[in-house]
Amino acid sequence: MKKHVEGAAIRLENCSKTYGSSARALEPVTLNIARGETVVLLGPSGCGKTTTLRMIAGLVAPDKGGRILFDDQDVTDQPIEKRNVGMVFQSYALFPNMTVAENVGYGLKIRGVPRADVKIRVNEMLAMAGLETFANRSIDQLSGGQRQRVALARAVAARPRVLLLDEPLTALDAALRERLRTDLDRLLRSLGITAIYVTHDQQEAMALGDRIVVMSNGSIAQIGRPNEIYFQPANRFVAEFVGAANIVEASLKDGFLELPGGRVQVGSEASSRREAIAMVRPEAISVVPPEQSSWIGRVESTSFLGDRVRISVGEAASTPIIIDAPNSLSVEIGDRVGLVIPPSSVRLLPA
């Protein structure tokens, strides 16, 4: 009884969504989510990530032709209350007329679980959330972080097949967000439940997701593991949305980018092209004395950020190049510096 049942595998087939007579909110999406996997839907607001989540939940019906399957069972026409999903919302959505324990036990009570069993399970859940002493508190006595823990305990108490999280950490402040993210990561791994997590925060997406689905304008821009998304973005949108990125447009000759500040070698992949849009991550660039590099620029600004120094270097390319250098580096505005990039860190993007 202690060990959680595994979640369901989920398949979206050709699911699109049109509201009223307006343009499509979601282009046809097909997506497979494995049993026990944590998939993060990542994108800016309005990209369709929440619509996708609500489709899986059963709160939004796909347009005609779309199908949603849980473990090969078609649930397209099942309302949310029959789908056995757990949901966690940004607004917590705790019932203010119930205590913490009543909130956590609500799903069990509704399913007709005997009162004694509800109590055992609620205590188990509260222990998991570290809220044993809060059982009889009312919701408005809790902090934001505690509320979201209660919401999480409530969502998993009835052992749902899928856990759906809609920006659960967005309402919390930065320090708390990081702490809860770590707890959430541990919880998802220990439960082995299928989880779908919506966020616009790429740090959260990378820390939590087995895979990330990057969405933009109602369709999927890229699906991949966090390091795939980060190192091999499929296009400019993904490169700029996930992490910081220097995007350089330049002509390509003999495997070198020709830039105002010099030449930069590109990995083998793209020798056939003439014009390139190249992407370089700020932490992939090293700052060296100018004589040690064939690519030179001038420091325009430096900003000490604690764990690193963010430097903006002009004259090297048509737009300033952003570099995250180790915090031990000391350069002054106006210094001429050489920049070094390993060829494998230059990623060419489709035009």
Place this chain on the structure above:
Amino acid sequence: MKKHVEGAAIRLENCSKTYGSSARALEPVTLNIARGETVVLLGPSGCGKTTTLRMIAGLVAPDKGGRILFDDQDVTDQPIEKRNVGMVFQSYALFPNMTVAENVGYGLKIRGVPRADVKIRVNEMLAMAGLETFANRSIDQLSGGQRQRVALARAVAARPRVLLLDEPLTALDAALRERLRTDLDRLLRSLGITAIYVTHDQQEAMALGDRIVVMSNGSIAQIGRPNEIYFQPANRFVAEFVGAANIVEASLKDGFLELPGGRVQVGSEASSRREAIAMVRPEAISVVPPEQSSWIGRVESTSFLGDRVRISVGEAASTPIIIDAPNSLSVEIGDRVGLVIPPSSVRLLPA
């Protein structure tokens, strides 16, 4: 007329604050702020940073014995409307019954500046904020980022002696916050105005502050430049609040910390002590094969964060050691690894 007048130098002398009969909200504070300097008051909520800002503004009077001076002129008894300060709030605090241009021009209108001159200055300010086309919009047609730009333009339009910013970016989302932070930094440097900036976000504090005043429990914990605060925190509170920190309690012998996973050399500073509380920043630790180090641990978890990999290593000290390693590093949970720290990166804290 285009060049901004320089701001005032500010001196707080022995300013404390007690509300009613309750405990002191602010212990006696003495603080000098140079003309044109940007000082950030940094601390958790309730640390007294906002009270200090409101004292400088003239919204809160210091307890008897406290004095506030602007350029050697005692303003302690001057109400805010006479102090010629500009304020920017977290909630924007724009007047909803006025257009963007009317908001920006309000301080000038109140001062009786002729209408034509108000118009010229307002247009100047809107251009500075990149909001020329928004002059006749109403406030509720603006996004959060645009609102804060208007609030900033309004605050500096009448050329205040001091600009006071109370968590101006807290209400914005992460991406927008970073963009506006950069703009704000440029603006403060170009205006040369004395600015006091309140925040609980250490990244913001380090990026913007010429100096940072770290506050805790109603008193000043440390004053210093960002790199001083980061590399030489005065105590454990500052070390943990500003940036991520590994705090290790261990016995000290012959200039080495004696830890469960081995020995770690400490810089020269503290050879006389027997017991130490040592602080190491996560990015100062390198991960090497175990045979290359005298300090060994076992990987407990890894988390790919894009620009770096965060690794938690157990068995090395009494608590897990957090390491921010380059994103190229590849280790698995359970691996034995060696940890290397330059002795200068180990900071001993007062007990």
Place this chain on the structure above:
Amino acid sequence: MSRTSFVGLCLLPLLITVGLFFVLPVFQLLIVGANSPSGLSAYSAIVTEPRYRQSLIATLVLSVATTLVTVAVATIAGLFLQRNVFPGRAILISILTLPLAFPGVVVGFMIIILGGRQGIVGDLSRAMTGQKVIFAYSIAGLFLGYLYFSIPRVILTIMASIEKLDPQLEEAARSLGAGTWAVHRDVVLPALVPAFIASGAICFATAMGAFGTAFTLAARIDVLAMVIYTEFTLNANIAMAASLSVGLGLITWIALALARSLAGSSVAAAG
């Protein structure tokens, strides 16, 4: 001038105004009530004298019934109107609020037009069943009149509350397996309780003091406000009128105070 002395300076005229304008009349009312030839007997007569007691009970019953029915009808209509979008919805809502524009006298008048001796309901019922239905002068007419002017106010308060409900509360309940009925029982109605209390209290207070409708209907039942009027104007029994006024005021004040302590300051503002 220090802040404290400024407050003091403002406070003085305020206190005087409040004293003269708000406290004095009530105080005088209390005294007049106690000043009957037989001392405090005017107060005890409220419960001992059958006519007054019956009027008190009838008024209370009518007010409580009006409140309960109004809140129930307004909740159902409010939920329906807030949750569904259909053509003509805005017009329907504005028709529902029409009674806000009519005073009690006109409402009474309308009830007579509908259910009086020459009323259209009577005409219709005689044409259909041969039986002429007249309800205007009975407690039914009064009750209908009260509902007519109570429902709009309460509907609008409850609709405003429904609008403020976090839809994610309902979605959370549904995700936990709750069907429509359970969602309403466990989430929606509990969240509306403050609105029920606030608008119910105002509804009750209005019904307790309603005069124009009852007077126009010249109904066979005497509501308290009418008895007060009769004692004062026709019988010149001023002590009795005063003590009945105090009793009526006390009951209403307790209802409002109770509601305020349960549902917060929204009660008063909704009035």
Place this chain on the structure above:
Amino acid sequence: MSRTSFVGLCLLPLLITVGLFFVLPVFQLLIVGANSPSGLSAYSAIVTEPRYRQSLIATLVLSVATTLVTVAVATIAGLFLQRNVFPGRAILISILTLPLAFPGVVVGFMIIILGGRQGIVGDLSRAMTGQKVIFAYSIAGLFLGYLYFSIPRVILTIMASIEKLDPQLEEAARSLGAGTWAVHRDVVLPALVPAFIASGAICFATAMGAFGTAFTLAARIDVLAMVIYTEFTLNANIAMAASLSVGLGLITWIALALARSLAGSSVAAAG
């Protein structure tokens, strides 16, 4: 069953109820008004007949004056009470809301106790100046009575609005150099305009329809609600009563509709 047909099913009884209960009486009122022996003349008589015209004007003037004075007094008192903390503040607020518990009849009765022929103001003034001041039966008495029951409602609405004001708006204005007077003129009062409109409209509507107070005072001026009552009950001039009702309802409805379009739905909920 599809969602659309379910809505349709709910809509039908709702429409029937609204039709019977809300539209029919008003419709019938319109018809009765037009059914006078001389056709539509009952409607034109509202403005042509001096007695009706004067009553209409008197009611309008009284209602507008009550509204303006009430909003002004309530704003000053509300600002003071919301901004200052002093001992006895809670008691003062609860005293100010006392009139909510009294119906119009009792308010009229209180005015007579204060300013009537045997009123205490008269006794006091005779003792002090030799002149006996009687104001209960004049327009002054009616006006005071209206203020008495209007002020509490409006004060509470305005206080709720003041509480919701962002204090940083005022701090921002002060930082820009605005003194107390400028802050109120440019920031505070503009922010309260929706509350003024909403509570003012309700105040106006209540004053237009007030009956109990005027009736009890048997004042020398005939307010519209009293004229309607007189025409209907005493003169049996049903067509005239109906047309006056329609006129009164129309004016009030326009005031409420205007307020709602200016200040949003809070108007209705504040009623």
